[in-house]
Amino acid sequence: MLALHATAAQAAPPGMQCDRAASTTEIAICADADLLRLDTQLSAVYGKLAGAQPQQHARLRQAQLAWLKARDQCGSDTHCSSARYEERIAALQAQLRKAIAYKPDSVDLQAIEDLRQAVEAARKTDPVFPLERAIDAIRIKTGMTKFANVNDKKQPYTGAKFPTVRPAGVSRDEWRALQASRIDGGGENGVASYTLMDVDGDGRRDLFIDSYSGGTGLFSFVSALHREGGKFVDELEGDGHLYLINGRGANQAADLIKLRGRVYVAYRNSYYGVDNIYLLRPLTVVGEVPRLAVHYRYRLSVPKVQKDEGKGTVTRLDSALHAAITRALAQVSSEVARDAGLQDKPLCPVPDTVKDDDRDAYYSYGAGHYAYEIVRDMPVWVGGQCFIGRLIDWFGGYSRKDGLFAQLRVRSLKGDDEQTYAVHGLRTAIAGGIKTSVGKVGGDNGM
Template structure:
């Protein structure tokens, strides 16, 4: 058995990783050592059944490593203290107060007041003049605003490895109140979701140590504090101060709701305080629409405009209701029953938008299948809610038409809770 493992570089690496994670888990949960040792002995017996089968051993090791890493992550994950819950209540009250003056943007106004505006320094990867646009590297000379002591620690910590998956920017900020600035790394990786990954490093002695260092090398290289998806989600990050503590305020939004998670920036994320803001919309259809194909403006006739407004009356004003195919047909099915599957829903969606709801649109006595979509509650001071109403004849192809929908929102409620972070690929 040992000869087979030592003869395979891949198995030897897995064995080393598993041993490191197991020792970290035993150290992190001394009260559970008897159970851990019993489970490990049981796994060793299962592993030994593979004999010299390399593929079997590889599978056993990967399964065990994944299980141990999950246990370790749950064991060392930060658990909210009373002060964290009080911080969430403070933010809740700040949002409620801001809503009195600005019911459209109460969360944004509260975050502006709490934002950390001083004591930070920022710099970015440097592009070589003769390199392609996508090639950049960690600075080789001390950036502006970075002290000599910090630069020495940065170079000693080999932080340049953080930018291997994309171009990175760096922020020095005191995240734990010890008087020494820690490091925030924001790496744009692109991809289908135009992802950015945020990770933090604690200043410890003469180096910066990654937040997930306690989870072992494998976890440290594959996890982040949080990720931001710029296509297929509506997310943002603010660094705020509440009760003398720094929080990464991670927002993930949908139609009618903002979820704001308060992350302890230097800890492994477990359950976190959550502030949830609910809104109600007043929806409307502009009579003057912009034709997407030509870019020209068109004016809707009165009958069509009224039909679209009537259709919006069947849409929820507070939450998205993507229920898939409905139990009853949206439009009457013809006596022939031909194509009856087209009558129960608009059809599949797409990851780049959010389905708010399907409804009938009646124009001149004809029934169209309608659907309102938005971009995950994306909202601006200029345009309000950005949304569309699309419609099609249920039994004909290439009949889709789309119309701009506007929405003005007002906050209806703000609440606090504790739970897991959703809508994020970090760790």
């Protein structure tokens, strides 16, 4: 970006003009292909932001002039210039996301109300899976073509790559657009999959990219690109995504559905006692969206026969222990998880001989982990002795066969003895507990 035009009509910078490069920084940028690429990317984002916020032209231009002065202090240091570009691009992209984020209209609000009514109707016949029944009735099952990155049989350890041969179900026109767009959603080891589907009803299919990035949460990021002319276009040029899935612990899923003639992604992000469903318009930048919350009530119990699948063992709890654990579970809310830190009061009596930080062991079970949800810490009294218990679950994960996936962990106060017990939970959707609202997509389990 060599210069900024002074008029509001030319508020977007033209990008680097290397035939006019004069300063040490400009000459260094023009000699570096990576810096020129960053300059082009910055110019494009700047232009989009200027177009999205015409009333902010003067302020945006002044901020860009200040950035140019800071960039020019890098001189011939290309690492410095690269860092300045990346910081500025990230800042402008964040502003652009906010400026063009989609706002629900009356059709979206009618759509979420339609979904609420469908779930409420399903609750009367299937109070355990009313949401699943309602979603299945409106899930889009046709008009899609799916394919994925493939491994090179001659070089199996180089990671999967975008196909070099047109996949089955992809038209010649779509294949040309994919190639022209240089699509490659490969994340860790190149793992990515693609779905072609007409989202906006213009007769040409758009593109979903599901890219696995791995990491501690085994994350997959899903983006949607619009078919425009001979290419697939990403509004944020790869900086944004429609939604993500945390594959380790979180209870998240997404379905393509149709309501009021519109295609939506019904994105679910769930917890103990609640399924949160967000209606996402696929070809938009996500802002505030319609939300449906389906609340449940659980009936918790501990089986007398405990199976350890890992060890292949089966044990039977004696009556006293089973009764103690049952009493402890009675302290747990049947509807809401209460993530536990240190309690206001000790869970078990603290002897006078325990001092200072050692007292903390009596107020909480201890540190948790991002892969599961803490439902509650509680005292477990067995034969007059107090133990610390913690009920955990996997963010409301539930199956028709096993019910709620949950465990009760019990430790001694010295922390040298820990036992884990399987807990069963049967849920029922609460009458009057299916509600709509509008807000940001949220969640601690990977969001």
